[in-house]
Amino acid sequence: MLMRNSVRSISIAAEKLLQKKWSLIPLRPKLVKPVPSDIVISRSQTPRDISILAEEIGLENNEVSQYGSKKAKVALSAIDRLRSRGDGAYVVVSGITPTPLGEGKSTTLLGLVQALSAHCQLNAIACMRQPSQGPTFGIKGGAAGGGYAQVIPMEDFNLHLTGDIHAVAAANNLLAAQVDTRMFHEATQQDKHLYNRLVPQIKGERKFSKIQLRRLQRLGIEKTCPDDLTDQEIYRFARLNINPDTIMWDRVVDVNDRYLREIVVGVSPTEKGFYRRAHFAIAVASEIMAVLALAKNLDDMKQRLGRMVVAFNCQGEPITTDDLGVTGALAVLLRDALEPNLMQSLEGTPVLVHAGPFANIAHGCSSIVADELVLKLAGKEGFVCTEAGFGSDIGMEKFCNIKCRISGRSPNAMVLVATVRALKMHGGGPSVTPGAPLDKQYTKEDLDLLAKGLPNLEQHISNGQKFGIPVVVAINRFSTDSDAEHEMIIEAAINAGAVEAVVCSHWSEGGIGCLDLAHAVIETCEKSDNFQLLYENEMPLFDKLNVVARNMYGADKVELTPEAEKTLERLNDAGFGSLPVCISKTQLSLTGDAKIKGAPKGFTLTVQNLYVSAGAGFVVAMCGEISKMPGLPTRPCIYDIDLNTETGEIESLF
């Protein structure tokens, strides 16, 4: 009997280790020329039933919560079930310094997985960020890829999806409400009264809740009976004494609402004159979004939520979510949001969409749990391709130094997306502006201009190498490019140390247009793995900033303003010195100044100030103003967007 059980468990284990090839039945989109609009292409393809796709990639029935027939949430228990299985190759898609139009990172990511999965018959899956809904109604342009390399249905992707961003906003704003309300109640009540309310007698019994006991522990008060506290202890327990000037916690909405950038709250007479200046940011700028992306599991998420610092007290000590009693409530609001969302590409291959933190004030990557899940689902011969926001100096750097530091994962290859257009801009071409027509220099061959822009490409290739990641350059082909231009880029890329450089035409051809890239990625991932982080936790914060700025941006050194110096000291004192750094700077330049193109060397990067995102687990260094709340233009694209009430179809979304 014992033996039979052993044999059985061995065979189960063996089966688990077996690298299952998915029995995927891809969609074959009919390619039309000229390429229609994104929504027309998206709608021309009937998505496969998501429950069938889920089954094909090895998910079990009880691990999948359908949200209609086109999207589903996947339970984290699948990660545990597959723990013993081998991991897929891990590919990060990054880019050179982009024009304000973007160079097609998401499109390339999707083209790549469509090629790997639908054409090379490999287990391959894309992990993407969920885009913010607000900008969808501002200037046209979705985040679901484009042309024949898209996530479908693109309207689900760009709008509510399964409500994760709404959950983040609800949690964020509950915490914000509790900050102001607590200050109000502290300002209007005596110590004893406040304490009696916080720890009330209910049916003759009076006791601390779990979260209050944790606060007592942090205060070093080793009592568990509410009646035992001294007056001094009552004071320390009940009064958070938040210094209003230090409040770092903004409210959020997922709308481009410029009038909320700075507001005065508490103006109603019911708030008895306790008004203050405050801010709204767009929902994805919430630290909670970064927490969602970096949490390794439910428990880790809850711990991180509890650690978030919302302000400092009058003694300069950090006040956290847990001090405000809200940790459990936030975790409850975010429970479902921690499950990644399964969708599909235009070719019917799986895509996980999950979390969407900013790429400047946060780390700009999709979630750790999504990657963990699909590294197992893809299995040892499979591929997980994920995107890191902006150029490699920002997104890829944070992908490695923040996300991989926490997850313990090592990327096997970096795909660096480059365009002729962006390189010409770096070579000194005229400015590129959304909405305005492109200058002719960009639409006809100009090898001189292109040549002058190549140093930008070289810096980004070097960035990958600094982490020990082999770099594959993917040239995102535009119809106006010339072959000579592509050849010049390929030659420069190889000379700079890229393992390969290929031209891709996924936008007009889908996965087929990315086959060369797919083969290059497959080969590259077979090579040895020399991944290393750029710095250790123990390195002082200032040195970390310098390491990143020198290695990734080509800067000579980092300079702190006097204010930043003071903050740095305060953060070190408060015990945040061993966190990684998250440099918030413009994505439009390797320097801190968006106007400076190319790849300048030897400059100084000025850090205006710093703050801690203690829940996410990094120290943010602000280099220049980053608007956390976009506005709507005079004629936002809401003027075009419409609902066909006969068919229920959305019109003119993109």
Add this chain to the structure above:
Amino acid sequence: MLMRNSVRSISIAAEKLLQKKWSLIPLRPKLVKPVPSDIVISRSQTPRDISILAEEIGLENNEVSQYGSKKAKVALSAIDRLRSRGDGAYVVVSGITPTPLGEGKSTTLLGLVQALSAHCQLNAIACMRQPSQGPTFGIKGGAAGGGYAQVIPMEDFNLHLTGDIHAVAAANNLLAAQVDTRMFHEATQQDKHLYNRLVPQIKGERKFSKIQLRRLQRLGIEKTCPDDLTDQEIYRFARLNINPDTIMWDRVVDVNDRYLREIVVGVSPTEKGFYRRAHFAIAVASEIMAVLALAKNLDDMKQRLGRMVVAFNCQGEPITTDDLGVTGALAVLLRDALEPNLMQSLEGTPVLVHAGPFANIAHGCSSIVADELVLKLAGKEGFVCTEAGFGSDIGMEKFCNIKCRISGRSPNAMVLVATVRALKMHGGGPSVTPGAPLDKQYTKEDLDLLAKGLPNLEQHISNGQKFGIPVVVAINRFSTDSDAEHEMIIEAAINAGAVEAVVCSHWSEGGIGCLDLAHAVIETCEKSDNFQLLYENEMPLFDKLNVVARNMYGADKVELTPEAEKTLERLNDAGFGSLPVCISKTQLSLTGDAKIKGAPKGFTLTVQNLYVSAGAGFVVAMCGEISKMPGLPTRPCIYDIDLNTETGEIESLF
């Protein structure tokens, strides 16, 4: 051939008319004494797979979008498919004037459908409002019913559900952002410049969007080529000239955030000094929530969204969503939200949860589409029971005069929920306060006190009769009630004209405890139908107010403040005189003063001011302040709420 087709279509029609009995397999909860907490009961029952329930009640596969295995959205196409089928009986559950603790309307509603469906084997379904999430984190108490008469899982019901409220908030706030942004752009641009931005030349072409053509039509400008407009016409088209003092459109969040009750927006230097006072309300207070509840289909919803008045211009003319160009975008954001949500009761019987408008500034009923859907699903022998917020003077009155006026439906019976506790309060008992222990007078027999409170019951019975609806009184039994007390209420109810009065004990016994009520309702619905509205559309607004106040509240007359008089005139001039009225007054008294209990007669109801909800389709009359933004107490229940990260279960929600 022709004949064969005719026969076939007749037989299809016959089949459609056939009143199918559901093949429902109810759950049988194990009743425990003493009755455990709501969440313990909710969790003790494993919900049935919602797709199976959907199939059992006659929904087709393609009409159901699962959101996990416990909730689903139902496509409105099902209404069309079932159009030829007979309608179920339509029962509205209302109550006497409640104590601040509530008298168990939702619980009774659920007990009733559990009895009808799980015990009488009839097709019966409850239609309920979705509760606001904000208060869930304030003071304990959910809206999913309680005890053994609940919607399960209660945490899904009380938290995000399928995201409808989030969608309402997103739409509401997009419109709000567009109001301020448009004012900003008008203030900072010359006419020509503004016009060129609103109607830009794109690739050599310049044209109006559909929504802009509608604005031109409203302005009486019969031109369709943007270059043909005169300077004067350009001015009229491009300038909304919103008078900031008239802006009625608040921003919303689904959080109890008192500091947002009144704020100053636009304080950031980027808004160039164009700041103004503004307000946030809780999300369900948005007019869009009322629109969602009153829309008959997608197209009707879009029309209503377009009609919403957000402000008046400097000439006193209304400015609508459509003028701001946002109609289509709002409809897109709300497309999925218009589909009702299917859940289940503790006994595994179907419940539709959909929309949750306020019951004072709006009409406080769940959606028309949900009712339409299930009146068909239940079929001719079936029952649809729905709830109307607060007492019959408020919720039931609006259910009839607003909701049924729009839907054209007639309720067959009204269940009037009464408690010994509330009637004693109306008899002059001591005040009842949430959180504080109940006075002894409420927990021991006191027939004198009870007798003095009966006039309140009588007024509410009369309210049903005024609409020609037969009234069944449901006494929601408390363990401290005496039989003599119940008998006194029954006698008084019958004397006042109730067709029946029964005692219910669903809270401790589930559906079984509501069998008497179920039988009373079945019998009552068999009787003839004399439903009539209280007034016609053509009646002047002031007279409508008087009709409601006299008939429903027992008032002698309505008085307008001078401000209200002026507004009334303005609303008449703007063409809103033929809308029904929605009186916003305290739910805690039949009068306008929450402190006055019982059933006073001959008083004057003062209307402080009025405004129009043109999209919802009613004129709101404000009688006293109604807070649209609750606050958090010193110790909100977030201190207890927690997430068990091992099991994923929510702890201490209620």
